Amino acid sequence: MSSSIILPSTNLLGSGCLSQAVETIHQQGFSKALIVTDAVLTQIGLVATITDQLVAKGISFAIYDGTQPNPTIDNVEQGLSALVDNECDLIISVGGGSPHDCAKGIALVATNGGKITDYEGINQADKSPFPLVAINTTAxxxxEMTMFSVITDESRQIKMAIVDQKVTPLVSVNDPQLMLAMPSSLTAATGMDALTHAIEAYVSVAANPITDTVALKAIELITKHLPTCVSDGSNLEAREQMAYAQFMAGMAFNNALLGYVHAMAHQLGATYHLPHGICNAVLLPHVQRFNVTANPGKFVDIAQAMGKEVLGLTTEKAAQLAIEAMDELAREINIPATLAELGVNRDDIDKLSESTLNDVCCLTNPRQATKEEISEIFQAAW
Incomplete structure (x- = not known):
């Protein structure tokens, strides 16, 4: 089976790499950037730390900071208007997944025309998107480095997955100094999202030796450093390790894809507007309990990467320790234990299960489920 490894052509990582990114933008000859971000990042002054560096290099800017936590079709259209009205020649997304996803949507429609709904699914765009530099503030x-963009279609109450090699940003930037401002609850949620990426990619039917290597290393680093980041957000070393870990997890799932955790979480996000990382964290152990029989050996590797002692245990026992470790990490960083705590209505499970099976993420899950089995996983998590 052939494999492809898709990444941005330039990826800047490590403390202080923001200035390198601004220098790169300057060297490329861009003159005016549309900053796509959210209101909170503007308010806390994080956007200003970036725009100050742009201005110092003679690059002007406009700001669109209307991005919602689950970016909508409306957000893409507003951002596109801002891009055109301000005659920008570059888009810079600043933030976590929401501004990046929104910016990818804007960039795609800016060059391909039509509406963002035209690009739902896999590789629907003909033209390369508008130039995009993605500056990450979460881990x-x-x-910031994947070919995925998830946009909420409020009228259909679904999260549209746009999977297109062309939406991959030109440059990704992971400067942990920009992550120090992240509150502990967001640190926990986004960290569990990264862990879910790494685990789903590792057990995916599309995994390959490259994705396996980065996925396992990501699992190890997240287990080790996420609790520190949650309890002491100003620890730059732990933040830097998490920045590398989430990037490797991204590398893994961008190429090996995902599974039922994401497929199910997308339905919860679209229906209840819940934080994506929290949905993933609650569902993760339950889905992997369903998956473990498909490839127990891989779960033994996960258990070891998460610090469990597996010597002398049967494969089955050792594999179960991986699921325990997922549960333990979530408890340690104060993730809610059940979907009921998140306000999910038990009566919606049938509808949620049905829409889950239409999600593109289902295709690479290691064990295929019926609607009834998906429903049972939701019930267990409820």
């Missing part, structure tokens, strides 16, 4: 969704 995270890895949206």
């Amino acid at each position: 995270g969704t890895a949206s």
